[in-house]
Amino acid sequence: MALIVQKYGGTSVGDVERIKVVAQRIKNTVDAGNSVVVVVSARSGVTNQLIERAKALNAIPNEKEMDMLLAVGEQETIALTAMALHSLGVPAVSRTGAQAGIVTDFNHTRARIVEVTGGDIKKQLDAGNVVIVAGFQGIDPDGYVTTLGRGGSDLSAMALAGALKADVCQIFTDVDGIYTADPRIVKKARKIDVMEYDELLEMAASGSKVMQARSVEFARKYNVVFEVRSSFNNNSGTIVKAEVPSSLEGLVVSGVAVDKNQTKVTITGLPDKPGSVAEIFDALGKNGVGVDMIVQNIGRQGMANLTFTVAKDDAPKAEKILQGVCSDLGASVSLTGDIAKVSVVGIGMRSNSGVAATFFTALAKAGINVQLITTSEIKICVAINLDRADEAACALHTAFGLDK
């Protein structure tokens, strides 16, 4: 008998019909002899409706009140899900984040979990109940409800799985699992059966949107084995854990990730002295602009050229900030248009030479020019022209043997 934590997102519990389907799935898991803790999100759309009402009353709503407001979304779903289980004859109780002992810091609307006591969940499980817990929410040490920000329900599930030492945390979503590439871009993309936390983290950082890096990092830290799978079918999903025997897949890379929302920024004529680069990234960081793919070359006359990418949405803001900083430094900024980041990720790279050769040969054969290159122990990432992104992804997918 295993202890399983299941997490269902807003689409999976979007209306009473969907909740019935979720309840049946939970019942099947119970009937198979498992103890089950379920984490649910608000019904899809509910959180946005609440935010709309708040904004209609106050342009900048108080964050503590915002959490009081938003917490109702999940509270509704836990009660409805428990009722649906009762209809199927499955004993179940609902618990808010506070009741489940999900204790956070005081950062309302974006709280971080500091402790998970589990409340009376173990007792309820021992009594034969399914425990339905409100995701996305916790309680601060003063007893006020907090919310965890984007991806919060996944995080709730991971945290409970860790605290309860669950055998697995199943993240039910609207896709079948993690794919070797985005199936809309690479037709031959296929589902990955098993992968390591680090791979998924690199893929998330490289544009894969299935899981927020934050939840994966949490799972890695507390060694929570999780499975990403679909709530619309019974297919097994992708298992993510600490170590996967390299022979298991027999492949050097696990996947190809594409991020089409990047803009390349080039700064030329930067004085090559300590502190000038720091000044630039400090200004951006303070204004919440994240940077990626940083490359620096020394040009002529002791001047440096610095290139990096920013998210396309941040580009206008970044340009304004950089114009200020660069005019002080005597350098000049140019945003040289939108580019795509294409990455291959795989723990097999650690022990394999020749990965770079395969990578750049594939792009060269396809006649694709590379503008920037960055690498990590388990990733190679390049910036290329946006209109060649899909082609590059397909070429790499084939070159690394990921096609079926």
Place this chain on the structure above:
Amino acid sequence: MALIVQKYGGTSVGDVERIKVVAQRIKNTVDAGNSVVVVVSARSGVTNQLIERAKALNAIPNEKEMDMLLAVGEQETIALTAMALHSLGVPAVSRTGAQAGIVTDFNHTRARIVEVTGGDIKKQLDAGNVVIVAGFQGIDPDGYVTTLGRGGSDLSAMALAGALKADVCQIFTDVDGIYTADPRIVKKARKIDVMEYDELLEMAASGSKVMQARSVEFARKYNVVFEVRSSFNNNSGTIVKAEVPSSLEGLVVSGVAVDKNQTKVTITGLPDKPGSVAEIFDALGKNGVGVDMIVQNIGRQGMANLTFTVAKDDAPKAEKILQGVCSDLGASVSLTGDIAKVSVVGIGMRSNSGVAATFFTALAKAGINVQLITTSEIKICVAINLDRADEAACALHTAFGLDK
């Protein structure tokens, strides 16, 4: 500087525009130098929507889960109301029923308040905050949310006003106050400025629907002075308290109440021996059928005739129950059609003779036949033909000098 508890019902906080109006009214009360605690209901319609979803998932939803579900309605409103006050520059914090220390028994969906600690409300008031409390909800001694049943938000307000020793509890509703009669029936009905708890209780029992008897009883028990007034205008309402100097209004009766939802039940041939009447009312009571206007006469041959009224909705159920009991007793039941109860209520009756004479003279002059009569210290109530009810109410309203 007074401490005022204000209660706004579902219609008053029905949407963001109405919440803005409520916030402005609260601000006006604060600006006048008062400390204010506000109790709000769920937005009108929200509770019904939640119940609908619950019923779609489970015909008989678990009551604990029902409370978990229903509590979200008020939790939404408190947060939105606090945000609306912030927009007007008024410091405000929201508190759930649990946080406000409204402790109830374990009877989920119809809990009774056993204690009101007030939580940190006094501290928040001292810090200059308006405190917005979720009505209709509390917490059981095990820490699970409960709801108080019908009229629960009024009860929350009364309970907080009592616990905090507020100067007045203002119940904002969609009418201007308590009227001498239903203005739809008696055109010359006018608002009562001040009245005693007992009068309002008798009027509630006699068909006046403005306040639930339960809240009025609570206010009487804890001596909470309250005012029933409209959230749609700034008119003063009706003050209800323990004692009103009889000279204040100079009238013997305060109001005329009409209840058109009554059916008369007659049982004939009942053995006139101890226990037979008890058996009948016991059977009805156990099945949740309330009775009123009980009259018994001894007929011929030691047989008794028993007459009483039941709510029209309960009539079919009552008939079924009584047929069983009466066949055992050898008596026969007849439901002799729908009647109206018309009552006059007034504390002035205590010290005035001649009230009965005025009452029956007025009806006699109007040619209205009386079927049943019951009286209390401050009420005379008759059952008459349904189609003469409005006429009777107008005649009595005039006879007792209630017309302007």
